[in-house]
Amino acid sequence: MSFELPALPYDSHLLEPRLAKSWIEHRYMGDHLDHLRVLNRWAAVQGQAALSLDDGLRAASEEVRHHAQEAWNLTLFWHCLTPRPEPLVEPLATMIQRQYGSVEGMKEACIRILGESGESAAWVWVLRQDDSLVIATTGTGEPMTTEGEPLLVLDVLGDSEALERLWPLINWPFAARNAQD
Structure with missing residues (x-):
């Protein structure tokens, strides 16, 4: 194969x-x-x-x-993207609400972490660690070193504007299914 x-x-x-x-x-x-x-x-x-x-x-x-x-x-x-965005679903909705207050709060956390990583960050990840979420970045071709199950990843190439463009396209049902696995 x-x-x-x-x-x-x-x-x-x-x-x-x-x-x-x-x-x-x-x-x-x-x-x-x-x-x-x-x-x-x-x-x-x-x-x-x-x-x-x-x-x-x-x-x-x-x-x-x-x-x-x-x-x-x-x-x-x-x-992780969809042309027909759907609302956030459980159990991910509760996890985001508990940890970030809202989807907008999670986006702000992603932007902050991306800013801290600088231009070396090519990918922004949302990972599940037990009952909590972790946001991490990796560079091009770098392995994930943060423990957790990937719920979604966004291709940003160190650019918070890219994250802003992608955010409305997130496939929340896909990310929520990953949270259940």
């Missing part, structure tokens, strides 16, 4: 005007596909066609780990 580009869960133009179709296609058909091509070359050298992203994350090569991490991040990221 080779690494294949997963289908987008929506047509690339449906996130406009918040995200331009050209940006999505560049990130999806350019960057995401490039990461998978590198992983396929690695799998061929290994002589194994049935390697997984998890295998890539544990590989000895820093380059392979980088590409596996970015492919994993992007795969999750596409599902």
Whole structure:
């Protein structure tokens, strides 16, 4: 089995005007596909066609780990967005209310943490640790070092304006399902 580009869960133009179709296609058909091509070359050298992203994350090569991490991040990221936003649902709604007061409060916390991370932050994560939420950032290709289950990830490249553009597109039902797993 080779690494294949997963289908987008929506047509690339449906996130406009918040995200331009050209940006999505560049990130999806350019960057995401490039990461998978590198992983396929690695799998061929290994002589194994049935390697997984998890295998890539544990590989000895820093380059392979980088590409596996970015492919994993992007795969999750596409599902964290939706062209038809729905309201926040349980149990995530209660977790956010208890910890941040509101979704707006959580967004402010994300912006603050992104600001503290500076330009090195490429991804903003919301993780579940038991009954609480943790916001963390990682750089391009960096592994997550904060403990917890990822509920959602946003591709921000160190830019709080990117977070502002993405926030109204968050797929809350998807994040809430991740909170239940």
